[in-house]
Amino acid sequence: MRHTPAMESAILAVMSDHQGPVGARAAARYLRERGFDVSESTVSRLLTDLDERALTRSLGKKGRILTEEGVRVAANQQLDSERASYFADALNLRDVHDLVDHLAGRRGIEREAARAAALRARPEELADLRAMVETGGEARWRERLAFHKTIGHASHNKQIQAITTSLFDDRLELLERLLMMIGVKQDALARWDQEHRDIVASISDRDADGAERLMVVHLDGMIRETEQFANSGNAHVIHTLLAEIDLA
Ligand SMILES: [Zn+2]
Known part of the structure; x- marks a missing residue:
């Protein structure tokens, strides 16, 4: 199963809210709680993809954290989604x-x-x-x-x-x-x-x-x-x- 942009946004949002590193298993659990039907291997591939794009960084067994660029992208996504919901409400x-x-x-x-x-x-x-x-x-x-x-x-x-x-x-x-x-x-x-x-x-x-x-x-x-x-x-x-x- 291929990951989607919505999954990616959710992962970045979770990591930006979370204090400390997030592991692949915890990330998969967060996504499922938000209604994504997702396997752990899909989440692993998504996280590797984020690493390659320098949005996240692995801290080994502890999991991953957002890079400075990842924090910036997550904040922009948050603003975009607020803007979209303002217009939807209007x-x-x-x-x-x-x-x-x-x-x-x-x-x-x-x-x-x-x-x-x-x-x-x-x-x-x-x-x-x-x-x-x-x-x-x-x-x-x-x-x-x-x-x-x-x-x-x-x-x-x-x-x-x-x-x-x-x-x-x-x-x-x-x-x-x-x-x-x-x-x-x-x-x-x-x-x-x-x-x-x-x-x-x-x-x-x-x-x-x-x-x-x-x-x-x-x-x-x-x-x-x-x-x-x-x-x-x-x-x-x-x-x-x-x-x-x-x-x-
Ligand atoms: Zn008119």
């Missing part, structure tokens, strides 16, 4: 309040994305954006999400890109369909389509102020329609659909 929307918070967070990021895209988008990205907003309507929910993703990407600001690529995870397609349903019920879809076209026009004109302002108007409108839909006795519809969307 995307785990439960009620109208969570949904409105999500849209408000997007408003903060996407206004900057639209501004930066107006200054930095490449000609081929402008062409993509124009094609995405050419036709609107209910069947175009994929294009709507792609529109927002593309603007994040076209910001060419890696801080914004890091956040928008996490926010516009593929799992959000289902959320986009929920927003579309709200748009249809609130009779706002045609307006949202027009707002997309206006944002693309501003970005094409390299009008950063205009693009930013129109993106805020667009997200403000989505927040308002969501609140109005919820307040007209439909909060339970949103809650039911959110429960079906397992974003985490």
Whole structure:
């Protein structure tokens, strides 16, 4: 049996928490306690592999300890997994309040994305954006999400890109369909389509102020329609659909 990256991360985490050397048998026990179905020989091979990569060092019969590099890698993995769980939690929307918070967070990021895209988008990205907003309507929910993703990407600001690529995870397609349903019920879809076209026009004109302002108007409108839909006795519809969307 071949060891996996998840096993490797678990071993590094265990060794970093543990005072003193860890033996192969103890390491195998730790892994099994964490739900890995693993043989001692697999663990031995994993530990040898870590030795070869200078992440661990053998102290003979006593077992192994992390090298300085191993401590660094284990700490980075811990940060990565905390970051991943923050995003998973942020995307785990439960009620109208969570949904409105999500849209408000997007408003903060996407206004900057639209501004930066107006200054930095490449000609081929402008062409993509124009094609995405050419036709609107209910069947175009994929294009709507792609529109927002593309603007994040076209910001060419890696801080914004890091956040928008996490926010516009593929799992959000289902959320986009929920927003579309709200748009249809609130009779706002045609307006949202027009707002997309206006944002693309501003970005094409390299009008950063205009693009930013129109993106805020667009997200403000989505927040308002969501609140109005919820307040007209439909909060339970949103809650039911959110429960079906397992974003985490
Ligand atoms: Zn939109």
